[in-house]
Amino acid sequence: MTATALPLIPLRPARRMVELTIDGETVQAPEGSTILDACRHQGKEIPTLCYLDTLHPVNVCRACVVEVEGSRVLVPSCSRPVEAGMVVKTDSERVRHSRKMVLEFLASSVDLSTTPDVAGWLEDYGARPERYGPPAPPAPPGFRDSLQPGHHAPPDPDYAATVIQPVKVDNELYVRDYGKCILCYKCVEACGKDYQNTYALTVAGRGFDARISTEFAVQLPESACVYCGNCIAVCPTGALMFKSERDHRDAGTWDESRQTVTDTICPYCGVGCTLELHVQDNEIVKVTSPLDHDITRGNLCIKGRFGWRYVQNRPPDARGNGRGGDGRPRGSA
Amino acid sequence: MDLHLMDAVATEEEREALDQFLGAPESGWEGGLRDARDAHTAEGGHEARAQRHLLLPALQAIQSRIGWLSEGALNYVCQRLTVPPADAYGVATFYALLSTVPRPRRVLHVCDDIACRCKGAAELCEQLERTVGPAYHHGPEGDHVAFGENDAVWLRSPCLGLCDQAPAAFVTVAGAKPVERLFGHADLAGLQRLVAGELAASLEPRGRLPQAGDPSLRLLRRVDVIDPTSLDEYRAHGGYESLRTALRLGPEGVIREVTDAKLMGRGGAAFPTGRKWEAVARQPARPHYLICNADESEPGTFKDRVIMEGDPFSLIEAMTIAGFATGCEQGFIYIRGEYPLATERLQHAIDTARARSLLGEDVMGHGFRFDIEIRRGGGAYICGEETAVFNSIEGLRGEPRNKPPFPVQVGVFGKPTLINNVETLVNVVEILRIGGPAYAAIGTPGSTGPRLFCLCGDVTRPGVYEVPFGTTLRQMLDLAGGVAGGRQLQAVLLGGAAGLFVRPDELDMPLTFEGTRAAQATLGSGVIMAFDDRVNMVDILLRIAAFFRDESCGQCVPCRVGTVRQEEALHRILAGRPRGGMDGEAALLEEIGVAMKDASICGLGQTAYSAVESAIKRLHLFNGARPA
């Protein structure tokens, strides 16, 4: 990576090491690091969905649970700090069972077709989401947004309840397909206290009816959203997606093997965020910034994230991927 | 944060409702009239955002005035408190007593939970459906059932904490003088009259304590004996002697007595109270906060209500002692929103105590500062979980936090916090009255002191009963007059919906922590709910499963989806279409249950399978009559 290689490593005091046992092996880990850090250091694979090392851990998906001796219940490895003398099991029957169930619960209620890695985990853990019955028909538009806390109608015994619903397309830049949402809270954190401080998104409702929402589920253009796209950058499921990517996917033309990623610096302002341009067939299809970048931590603003259409000096696109294909910045006559 | 408000504007009445609670806005920034100064000043920063903890009471102020929260109303709340509208919407949609869709002013919450089902609540709801109209719920397109001619609707409610007077209902009438009444022995005619607009103000609030005046009582000795609104009567019956003792013993002395008494928490988790107090007292971070957990929403539980309604000063005294011992200057009572009478009595007790210097700057002239504020819940069982209480008080969604850190280190507002159940706290008054060692001599060595049990369901005399620990389940049922109508006992639910069923041949189980543990049962919050031979246990089980699905906060996957899958499996069984046969469903339920127990964040998910498991394994519910 180009920009991240700059010698900007902050000076930190050397951390004390603690000794713990993971799957029978004695290991050392820096104080304050998590069980997950220690496991990854050992090269152990632990599935994670709601964890991202640039965000505060919310430990809600429970895919990463491990057994810690002396603890009545399993613990989320992504957020539990290591302690001296801890005895951890990462692959016991108990651990494998809960992980399998978490994966089954999600796969039977959410469209995971664009969640990376999950297909492999489902297989590894022997998950069988189909055993809860055929998925219920998709909810009508707006239905899940209207659900009120409290009493619910009895379930239909012939179907497994899901969160499948129509995709929300209410702006030109990105789409929200909450039928793919696993409620990992990452977008809420990125939009609110962790980075963007815009607070356009919240979790609304309760229990299985909980969903990501704006105030009164208004459309994005009416909400506080400033289209920084930082929620898209952290969404692990493809529920939030560039409209350009979504259009390609819907047209069956999305092909990552044909894509290149080019690093550059955002031309708009003096901050100089690193941009990664994802290009397919000589067309920018989305823009990201490296999560481990010291300045951006993966975040950008609307200009860096979406303001690249002017680069593509081509006639209006027949595939309909965006306006302003005349080579001029939008808004210029 | 750049506060981006909506365009919607609050009505005059909505503004008035909020201004009454918060005071008039001081500037145009907060939604007041703009004047020339506003162009040269700005409101914001930490000070403005520090009002976040007022969010829930602010929403409640509008809800109780208007009956629901419109976009304009929410917008005004956000402007006054500097809260992003999306955040406020997330909070408002968390609570069942708040509504973000239009609701008429008059709402009847009719309990159809398990204890009330024993007394015909399911049939009552069906009759309401036929005569008044369907419960206010979602149509298939997400629309809401029309209100009809009456400016009233009814809703199905989880347990209202009035199981001794089942079937119970809670009526709220929004307006400038809002009315809230929790009442028992509801019948169709009465509910119909309420829907039609009859005044709710005269409804009989509570029944009588079965043991009232019994000289052996310790915790309940003043209930239904003294006037609960009279501080003088409270003092004449020994009130505030324990606080005097506490001030003499000093904080460490008090904690020593509580530790010697071997008091264990009565909120469900049975944690040693002395250890908790000591841990909070020792925390260097300041301030320390005290919270009395009065959320009492575990189905079948109503003991705390009886104390708060019948002897409110004892809780105020107990909290003052706890605050003194652990270095707290501010206490909160987090009480469920469905307890208007208890709230009123406690507020009166707080005001009276403050006027007599038993609260405030200089408690009993001892130079110790302590005060109490009441916070009302919004209709969410999960908000009784200790860390969810913190979030609810802070104006966040009532989602439990991950532990560690534990409340004694990082609690409400990020500070060391002591949180105890109402009954736990009230025991401290007794401990200081008779001394820790004498208290420890009551009950059994492993379970000391008196204990309150909530007898309900099919017993002759339902109510709260106080007994020393060690009394057997059979003795408790006998105390309540046995199974009503001399019928056959089918099962007992111990510890509430989060507890488990036991069989009629297990009645000799001593009701102690160790005795129930040995029998692989639990005391939980002290619920003893009896079911006679007429009760359809599958129906009860379905209601419990529905309860957990309704009340899950939705944060973690095992509970959010597990409670749904559990309920679906039970419905497949009921419908006679079990997948993979009965054994298949039982095995699936077990798999779901184990994951909920092992991998959920909090006690709700961890116990959501408990009752179902015991019905399968102890009652062998699905072995006998196997649906085709």
Ligand SMILES: Cc1cc2nc3c(=O)[nH]c(=O)nc-3n(C[C@H](O)[C@H](O)[C@H](O)COP(=O)(O)O)c2cc1C
């Ligand atoms: C879902 C859930 C609901 C709870 N509700 C209550 C409640 O209403 N009242 C209460 O005192 N404890 C409740 N608890 C237990 C509290 O988390 C906590 O253990 C208790 O308040 C501690 O007080 P104690 O030590 O005095 O028992 C609940 C726990 C869970 C998991």
Ligand code: SF4
């Ligand atoms: S694009 Fe940015 S402002 Fe808009 S919802 Fe996502 S994170 Fe929030």
Ligand code: SF4
């Ligand atoms: S939209 Fe994406 S980031 Fe947001 S909660 Fe759902 S899955 Fe997570």
Ligand code: SF4
């Ligand atoms: S167990 Fe249930 S109630 Fe508790 S945090 Fe998880 S989803 Fe919320």
Ligand code: FES
């Ligand atoms: S990754 Fe740890 S709980 Fe989600």
Ligand code: FES
């Ligand atoms: S009040 Fe109805 S079950 Fe408790």
